[in-house]
Structures are given as C-alpha cells and as structure tokens.
Amino acid sequence: MTLSVASTTTRTTCPYCGVGCGVLATPQADGSVAIAGDPDHPANFGRLCSKGSALGETLSLDGRLLYPESDGARVTWDEALERVASTFKRAITEFGPNSVAFYGSGQLLTEDYYVANKLMKGFIGSGNMDTNSRLCMASSVAGHKRAFGSDTVPGNYEDLELADLIVLVGSNLGWCHPVLYQRIVKAKAERPDMRIVLIDPRRTVSADIADLHLPLQSDGDAALFVGLLAHLANAGVTAPGFIADHTSGVDAALLVAEDWTVARVATATGVPEHAIALFYDWFARTEKTVTVYSQGVNQSAAGTDKVNAIVNCHLLTGRIGRPGMGPFSVTGQPNAMGGREVGGLANTLAAHMDFSPDAIDRVGRFWRSDSIATEPGLKAVDLFAAMGRGEIKAIWIMATNPVDSMPEADMVKAALAACPFVVVSDMSARTDTGVTAHVRLPAAGWGEKDGTVTNSERRISRQRPFLALPGEARPDWWIVSEVARRMGFGDAFGYASPADIFAEHSALTGFENDGSRDLDLSGLIEADYASLAPTQWPVRRASRARMFGDGRFFTPDRKARFVPVLPPPPFAPAPGRFIFNTGRVRDHWHTMTRTGKTPRLSAHYAEPFVEIHPADADRLNIARASLVRLSNRHGSVVVRALVTDRQRRGHLFSPMHWTDQFASNGRIDALVTAKVDPFSSQPALKMAEVEAEPVNAALFGFFVSAQRPALDSAYWAVAEAVGGMRGELAWFEQPADWDHWLRSAFALPQAARIHSMLDSGSGRRSFVVLEQGQLVVALYTAPEPVAVSRQWAVGLLSAQGLSASTVLAGRPGADMPDSGAIVCSCFSVGVNTITAAVTAQGCSTVEAVGACTKAGTNCGSCRAEIRGIIDAHRLAAAE
Structure with missing residues (x-):
C-alpha cells in the first residue's frame, strides 16, 4: 500500500x-x-x-515508528499481525471475550474508529472498547442523553456570532479553542453591546474579552446554575408554552432548586453576591444566550449534573434549537465526536445506539454477526484498574498515551507493565506508553491519513493525504482489518478503502431509522467521498434541519427532560493541601508527540510549571522561577514555579503535556485521583489534592546544544530549538568534575575544547564548546534560577563565527538583539520586541502593536498578553 x-x-x-x-x-x-x-x-x-x-x-520523520516491532525487534507485518491476532484469540479462548480490550483516541479518524469498534463489539463480542474521549467529553454525552434522549450537541458555531450573551463555563476558549475565540472577538468588536461572562476559578486569557469574571470555587458550577434556575423561575423568566409542549420534569427540578438563593450560591461558590446577581440579571434579560462549556464542566465527579444544570436553564427559558442560543459543548479533540458517533465509548454500541435489546438486534443484523456484545464494557478508569488486577490479558492501544493522560498515571504505567500482552499502534517511535508494548505497529499520521472527522458543531470534514506513507506505516483501519481477517472475520472486514467504511457507517446510521435517532447520515451514502465538502449532520435523504428547532427530542415521548440537580457541597482540601487543577497551554497538544517537534511551539512554555498565587508562594517560601515539588499519595512531580495572581489562593494549576520524554519528573496526571462521575465515569482531572513545597536545589542550569543530551541531573526539562535542543537543569549537589559531566551528558569527544568562566562572587559559571565558530553546547549555571535570555541563547545555535567570549558572557551584544521571551508563537515575537513597539514606536493598542510587529495578528491567543505589556508600560509612565 x-x-x-x-x-x-x-x-x-x-x-x-x-x-x-x-x-x-x-x-x-x-x-x-x-x-x-x-x-x-x-x-x-x-x-x-x-x-x-x-x-x-x-511532519519530519524524526522520532517516527516506521516498522513493526515485536519484543523490540523489527519484524514483518505478517509476523506482527499474526502475533496480535493469535494472542488475542488465545486469550479469548482461555479467559473469554471480556479478557481483551481496545483503547482508542480522538486522534483516530472515524473510519479507523468504526472498524476497531466493529471488531471488538461486533465480532469479539465484548464491550471493552473505550477511548480517551472518556477523559474529555463523557459527561457531556451523559448529560445530553439524560436531557435530550441522545448525544446531540444542539449548537452551531454561527450561534456564537449571533448571541447577545455568551457564557464561558470552565472553558479557556482563548487558548484551547482559539479560532472560536477569535470569531467571538470579531463579533464583539462589531457589536460592542454583546456581553461575555467567564466562569472559571482562574483568570485565564479568555478574561481579556469578558465583561464579567466569576472566579468560583472549583466544582461550584452546579450551585451557580441551580441558583440561576431558581432565579429565572422566581423572576418569571420562563417559556410556559415550550415547557408544557416540549419538556417534562420541570417541577422536580425546580423543587430541588428553590432553596438556592443568591446568598447560598455565594457561600457555595466563593463569588460575591453582587457579581452573581449581575450574572443572573444578564442571563434573565438576554434571550439570545449561548452557554459554552468544556473541560472545567466535564472533568468533574459531578460533571454530568453540571451539564444538566446548564441545560435546565436553557430548557426553562426555551432557549434551545434557535439561532444565537443554547447550551454548547465544545470538544477537546479533533474527532471526539466521530468516535462517539461510531460507538467508541464502552457504554455505546454504534451509530449513537446503546446496548438496548432493539439496538443489539438491529446492529447484529446489520453486521451479520451472532457474536455481538450485549452489555457495556469497561470504561477507561475501570479498564486500567481491571488490568492492574490481572483481569485484562491483552490490550490494544491506538493513537494515545494513557501512561501520561490517565489519572493515577503511575498505576496505569504499572498495570501496562504487568499486562501479559500490550499492543500499541502509533506514529511515534517512543512514548511513555509505547515502551510498555510487546508489539508496536507503525500507524499513518496526519498528512498521510485518509478519512473523516467530526467537529464540535457536528460537521464532518475530510482529512486527506498529501504525503506518502513513510517506511512501512499503515492506516489504522487497515491494521485492524488485517487483524480481524487473521482472527477469522475476514468476510466482514474486506474494505478496500476508507470510502467503503464511511459508506457502511452512513448506512448503519440510517438503518431502520425513522427519525427516532439523531445521527442519520443516510443522505451521504451515495456521496462522492473524494470530494465530500464539510457537512453538518443530520443528513437525511429528505431534509436537514437545525437540531431541536421543531421542539422534538429523542426521548420516548419526544420531550426534553429536566433533570433535578443537587449541587455537591463545596470542596475543601485537607489542611495544608491545595486544590489542584490540570489543563492545557496555548501551544502544546496532549502529550506533545506532535507539537513537541517544533521549536516555535515550545518557545512560550518550554518546561512543566505550576501556577501559584503570590500569597501562597510567600507562605511556603517558594521564590519566582524556583522549583516546586507537588505530591500526594499517588506520586510526586517537580515543576517550575509560576507565581501569578491569576490563580486563586489555595489553588494550583499545571498543564498536563509533559512526559518522561521531555522532563525528569513532570507527568502531572500521576497526581490526579481516579475519582469519576457516577453517570459518565469521566475522571475528575481538575480536582486533585496536593501538597506543595520548595525544592532546595544547590545549583540551577540552562543549556542549548546542537544534539539532545543524556541527562542525569536531579531536574531536567528539554525542548526542541532551531538548530538543536534547549533545556533547564538543577542539581542537589554540584558535579564534582564539570569536564567529565559535560563530556558524558553531551557526548563530547575528548578532543573537544571546553571553554569556561567562573564568577567567584556570585557562583555563576558558563561553559561553551565551539566547532569552527558554530555552537556545539553552551551551559550556564548559578545558585539561583539562571538569568540568561533563553531566546538569545537559542539563537546562538544558528549563528556563525561565534567566539567563546561572546557565548560565555551570557548576554547579547549590539549585533545580536534580544527579542525576549516569546509572546506570539505564530510569528515568534518576543516581549522585548513588543515592549520596544510600545515605548519607542508609540504603539498604544494591540492593533498598533500588531501592525508594527505582526504579534497577535494570526490566531490572536497572545492578545491578552500584549495588552498586559501595553498596560504595564502605561502605568509605569504615569508614576
């Protein structure tokens, strides 16, 4: 192929x-x-x-897995596939179908997902196919199904531009969904009367456009929206006709909510009463309201109830199914929706059908299988727990890295290490999960894949290949189909192309679907797959309509259901502990197997960190840019301190991206307790408890190097740089022999000359190795975090004609200006360049800075930081 x-x-x-x-x-x-x-x-x-x-x-092939491997040795595809098929068959024969499992990813295309789900649930006969979307959107799925009878996202992106009030709940849209954020920015600029409310414990960059920020206590969302429901009812802001004709259960929901006064909500959320009252007033008076929510809602032990608390408010006011209004779940991954459509979650069967007797019979007849699974399988947290108990004998992990992304990640790592047979399909040659595999299969990556994905507004788009398959890499659907054939199911998996799979998937969505199921792609069965344009479902043969515009839902009585929600008590950590929130940064994606390859995306944040409020940092004697140990009974990590008042006191935040490939001890999800929502089984990835303490390093270091080093220091974090690598270091004890340490760490030949300089007063050192005026390695050390411009030092890797004295000085000369820490990753614009535009060029607006430097003119995610720089200099000038 x-x-x-x-x-x-x-x-x-x-x-x-x-x-x-x-x-x-x-x-x-x-x-x-x-x-x-x-x-x-x-x-x-x-x-x-x-x-x-x-x-x-x-897109480089650096770090790519290009050939099948078995027990670390290269083998042929036939050998690898035969081992996978025979081992899974043997486990099924000896221990039953529930002894094996698949674990997928929102990085899979819909066609890949469909084939994997069909093999596990249709022919192996187990429900044990789950996905990392369980960590992302499972609570939205459960909340939608409770309210609507189906996993239907009713919103369209155009609603964000039509709304008069946008409520962002647990969603840092500015960093996590920047293009949607920019659509809102543009709409607000055109209609300044549009209001935006940000509901988040942190003051994220999304607060830049917010008219109101409610910094509520973690997990206070349910109380806030239950209180809003009571307020709307008391104020008479309801839609009686819609409620009577198109909903059920309103009285029970209001009975639970009636005692949630503004004062009680303030106590539960930690938000002042006047701010809550203002939000409630805006929501009550604004018909065109869209409530956008994401992981801050979903990744909670009460996530499903939070979803329904939000939906209840929209049902009470009839603000759903019409332009510019409705609850809107925005998904985290490119194909989380596509995976949900084909049954990628363990509690769903296929085509948005559950494990009901009718659906089991229907899908079994469609697939022509009498071995179809009859009950849900193990969901992600339960799956890896069962593996740890020895109940899972073989697992196949596709396009994801659970050793870093799952809660209690150390337990997951141990479970995989103990599992008798682990298969990993991936494009990366080395991941923290891949190193546990007995068989590794080289999968096609973006640019090589051919298939479809579905976005947050139910829009199906094509991923088309424009690169040749490298080495012996193959598409995931082909790999799974070949294993299915070797397991004896070839007649059901004889696909020649992803177009065949998509046609079958589309046909299943329309099979015996008289409009009782939301997902219907039957209008695409005869579509030209190669030229398929972005298409929003449902696509029925007759017509397509805005979801719920007719007031009809997918419950048995076609009415939406109010769900009574009792808010959980305010979460209070044990004395001396912090509430620990995890999430993402602007420029990296999941576990950095892709974004970690580009220096530009590592320039903004190049190492794992923790946000801590200044008062908490002072109390614990944690200095700015020092190292911090976070720990609990599940594990510990060491990260850089980012002291900032955008964090609440008593709360900490760290991004989840860093792995053992990029840092010595930065696997953040090792600290997260595997506590799950009772309805969705989605883990509470934003609600851990941790202790924090300073790490008393004896020495700090920063290096740039033409090659990746082999580091053994107490702390290290590395990132790609143009022309090589960059990294941060720390030691508990200073190396006794610097010459030996440098030669060992950076694989320097004995002939290499190491230049060095010591400032005996400050204890600062610098080392440099040059080869014909080009930098091989530069290392700077100090008893405190090293005060060297990272961007200047990285620029040395591309410089010619360097002298040892220039590099050893650790600061730029007039011929090599320092742009400063990167603010705009799109155009690699640093803080010093922006500052110069403000102070020397007179730029007083973000737009003016953009015209001068290009910063903030692409995705706009850095606009809040640019505005902060402008404001800081305006204040300085006024003093």
Whole structure:
C-alpha cells in the first residue's frame, strides 16, 4: 500500500482540537509543506491557531515508528499481525471475550474508529472498547442523553456570532479553542453591546474579552446554575408554552432548586453576591444566550449534573434549537465526536445506539454477526484498574498515551507493565506508553491519513493525504482489518478503502431509522467521498434541519427532560493541601508527540510549571522561577514555579503535556485521583489534592546544544530549538568534575575544547564548546534560577563565527538583539520586541502593536498578553 506525494494544494482538516479547522496543505519542492487556513471551510474561514499554523513543522520523520516491532525487534507485518491476532484469540479462548480490550483516541479518524469498534463489539463480542474521549467529553454525552434522549450537541458555531450573551463555563476558549475565540472577538468588536461572562476559578486569557469574571470555587458550577434556575423561575423568566409542549420534569427540578438563593450560591461558590446577581440579571434579560462549556464542566465527579444544570436553564427559558442560543459543548479533540458517533465509548454500541435489546438486534443484523456484545464494557478508569488486577490479558492501544493522560498515571504505567500482552499502534517511535508494548505497529499520521472527522458543531470534514506513507506505516483501519481477517472475520472486514467504511457507517446510521435517532447520515451514502465538502449532520435523504428547532427530542415521548440537580457541597482540601487543577497551554497538544517537534511551539512554555498565587508562594517560601515539588499519595512531580495572581489562593494549576520524554519528573496526571462521575465515569482531572513545597536545589542550569543530551541531573526539562535542543537543569549537589559531566551528558569527544568562566562572587559559571565558530553546547549555571535570555541563547545555535567570549558572557551584544521571551508563537515575537513597539514606536493598542510587529495578528491567543505589556508600560509612565 503506497501513496504518491501530492503536488498540488490539498484541502484537509487540522488534527488538533474539536474546532475542526480546514487546512490547505501544499508540498514544496524542498520537501517542506506550506500550511494555510482554508478560507472556504465554515469552521474557521481561513483562520488557524498557533498549533495549526505550525503543522508543517511537525511532519519530519524524526522520532517516527516506521516498522513493526515485536519484543523490540523489527519484524514483518505478517509476523506482527499474526502475533496480535493469535494472542488475542488465545486469550479469548482461555479467559473469554471480556479478557481483551481496545483503547482508542480522538486522534483516530472515524473510519479507523468504526472498524476497531466493529471488531471488538461486533465480532469479539465484548464491550471493552473505550477511548480517551472518556477523559474529555463523557459527561457531556451523559448529560445530553439524560436531557435530550441522545448525544446531540444542539449548537452551531454561527450561534456564537449571533448571541447577545455568551457564557464561558470552565472553558479557556482563548487558548484551547482559539479560532472560536477569535470569531467571538470579531463579533464583539462589531457589536460592542454583546456581553461575555467567564466562569472559571482562574483568570485565564479568555478574561481579556469578558465583561464579567466569576472566579468560583472549583466544582461550584452546579450551585451557580441551580441558583440561576431558581432565579429565572422566581423572576418569571420562563417559556410556559415550550415547557408544557416540549419538556417534562420541570417541577422536580425546580423543587430541588428553590432553596438556592443568591446568598447560598455565594457561600457555595466563593463569588460575591453582587457579581452573581449581575450574572443572573444578564442571563434573565438576554434571550439570545449561548452557554459554552468544556473541560472545567466535564472533568468533574459531578460533571454530568453540571451539564444538566446548564441545560435546565436553557430548557426553562426555551432557549434551545434557535439561532444565537443554547447550551454548547465544545470538544477537546479533533474527532471526539466521530468516535462517539461510531460507538467508541464502552457504554455505546454504534451509530449513537446503546446496548438496548432493539439496538443489539438491529446492529447484529446489520453486521451479520451472532457474536455481538450485549452489555457495556469497561470504561477507561475501570479498564486500567481491571488490568492492574490481572483481569485484562491483552490490550490494544491506538493513537494515545494513557501512561501520561490517565489519572493515577503511575498505576496505569504499572498495570501496562504487568499486562501479559500490550499492543500499541502509533506514529511515534517512543512514548511513555509505547515502551510498555510487546508489539508496536507503525500507524499513518496526519498528512498521510485518509478519512473523516467530526467537529464540535457536528460537521464532518475530510482529512486527506498529501504525503506518502513513510517506511512501512499503515492506516489504522487497515491494521485492524488485517487483524480481524487473521482472527477469522475476514468476510466482514474486506474494505478496500476508507470510502467503503464511511459508506457502511452512513448506512448503519440510517438503518431502520425513522427519525427516532439523531445521527442519520443516510443522505451521504451515495456521496462522492473524494470530494465530500464539510457537512453538518443530520443528513437525511429528505431534509436537514437545525437540531431541536421543531421542539422534538429523542426521548420516548419526544420531550426534553429536566433533570433535578443537587449541587455537591463545596470542596475543601485537607489542611495544608491545595486544590489542584490540570489543563492545557496555548501551544502544546496532549502529550506533545506532535507539537513537541517544533521549536516555535515550545518557545512560550518550554518546561512543566505550576501556577501559584503570590500569597501562597510567600507562605511556603517558594521564590519566582524556583522549583516546586507537588505530591500526594499517588506520586510526586517537580515543576517550575509560576507565581501569578491569576490563580486563586489555595489553588494550583499545571498543564498536563509533559512526559518522561521531555522532563525528569513532570507527568502531572500521576497526581490526579481516579475519582469519576457516577453517570459518565469521566475522571475528575481538575480536582486533585496536593501538597506543595520548595525544592532546595544547590545549583540551577540552562543549556542549548546542537544534539539532545543524556541527562542525569536531579531536574531536567528539554525542548526542541532551531538548530538543536534547549533545556533547564538543577542539581542537589554540584558535579564534582564539570569536564567529565559535560563530556558524558553531551557526548563530547575528548578532543573537544571546553571553554569556561567562573564568577567567584556570585557562583555563576558558563561553559561553551565551539566547532569552527558554530555552537556545539553552551551551559550556564548559578545558585539561583539562571538569568540568561533563553531566546538569545537559542539563537546562538544558528549563528556563525561565534567566539567563546561572546557565548560565555551570557548576554547579547549590539549585533545580536534580544527579542525576549516569546509572546506570539505564530510569528515568534518576543516581549522585548513588543515592549520596544510600545515605548519607542508609540504603539498604544494591540492593533498598533500588531501592525508594527505582526504579534497577535494570526490566531490572536497572545492578545491578552500584549495588552498586559501595553498596560504595564502605561502605568509605569504615569508614576
């Protein structure tokens, strides 16, 4: 199976978040690929975020898994596939179908997902197919199904531009869904009367456009919206006709809510009464209201109830199914929705059908299988717990890295290490999960894949290949189909292309579907797959309509259901502990197997960190930029201190991206307790308890190097840089022999000359190795965090004609200006460049800075930081 390299521009879809942006990819004569936003794609209209803009920089074969491996040795595809098939068959024969499992990912295309789910649930006969979407959107699924009878997201992106009030709940849209954020920014600029409310414990960059920020206590969302429901009822802001004709259960929901006064909500959330009252008043008086929510709602032990508390308010006011209004779940991954559509979650069967007797019979007849699973399988947390108990004898992990992304990640790592047979399909040669595998299978990556994804507004878009399959890499659907054939199910898996799979999936959605099921792609069965345009479902043969616009839902009586929600008590950590919140940063994606390959995306944040309020830092004697140990009974990590008042006192925040490939001890999810929502089984990834303490390092270091080093210091974190690597270091004891340490860590030949300089007064040292005026390695150490401009030092890797004295000085000369820490990743614009535009060029607005430097003119995610720089200098000038 081979693909030729595309020579013209290919329309495809971004592989990152659930916005589902259209991308134009154009291979160049030099082997690079030019990336641009697709101006005709209705999700982004040509916009791309920093990650999407940098996609062309992630396509190298460095670090790719290119050949099948068995027990670490290269084997043929036949050998690898036969071992996978025979081992799974043996486990099923000896221990039953529930002894094996698949664990998928929102990085899979819909066609990949469909084939994997069909094999496990349709022919192996077990429900044990779950996905990392369990960590992302499972509570939305459960909340939708309780309210609507189906996993239906009713919103469209255009609603964000039509709304008069947008409520962002647990959603840092500015960093996690930047293109949607920019659509809102543009709409607000055109209609200044539009109001935006941010509900988040942190003052994130999304607060930049907010008219009101409610910094509520973690897990206070349910109380806030239950109180809103009571307020709306008491104020008479209801839709009696809609409630009577199109809903059920309102009295029970209001009975639970009636005691939730503004004063009680203030106590439960920690938000002042006047701010809550203002939010309630705006919501009551604004018909066109969209409530956008994401992981801050879903990743909670009360996530499903939070979803229903939000939905209840929209049902009470009839604000659903019409333009510019409704609850809107925005998904985290590019194909979380597609996976949900084909049954990627363990509690669903296929085509948005559950394990009901009718659905089991229907899907069994469609697949022509008498071995179909009859009950849900193990969900992610339960799956790895069962593996730890020895109940799972074989697992196949596809396109994901649970050793880093799952809660209690150390337990997951131990469970995989103990599992008798682990298969990993991935494009990366080395991940923290891949090192546990007995068989590793090289999967196609973005740019090589061919299939579809579905975004947060139910829009199906094509991912099209424009690169040849490298080495012996193969698409996931092909790999799974080949294993199915070797297990004896070849007749059901004889697909020649992803088009065949999509046609079968579309047919199943329409099979015996008289309108009683929301997902219906029957209108696409005869569509030209190769030229399929971005299409929003449902696509029935007769018509397509806005979801719920007719007031009909997918419950047995076709009425939406109010769900009584009793808010959980305020969460109070044990004395001396912090509430620990995890999430994402602007420029990295999940466990950095893709974004970690481009220096541009590592320039903003190059190492794991923890946000801590200044008062908490002072109390614990944690200095700015020092190291901090976070720990609990599940494990510990060491991260950099980012002292900031955008964090609440008593709360900490760390991003989840860093792995053992990038840091010595930065696997954040090792600290997260595997506590799950009782309805969705989604883990509470934002509600751990941790202790924090300073790490008393004897020495700190920073290096830039032409090659990746082998480090053994107490702390290290590395990142790609143009021309090499960069990294942070710390030691508990200073190396006794610097010459030996440097030669060992950086693999320097004995002939290499190491230049050094020591400032005996401060204890600061610098070391440099040059080869014909080019930098091989530079290392700077100090008893405190090293005060060397990182961007200047990284620039040395690309410089020519360097002298040892210049590098050893550790500061730029007049011929090499220092742009400062990167603020705008899209155009690599640093803080010093922006400051100069403000102070020397007189730029007093974000737009003026953009015109002068280009900063903030692409995805706009850095606009809040640019405004902060402008404001800081305005205040300084006024003093």
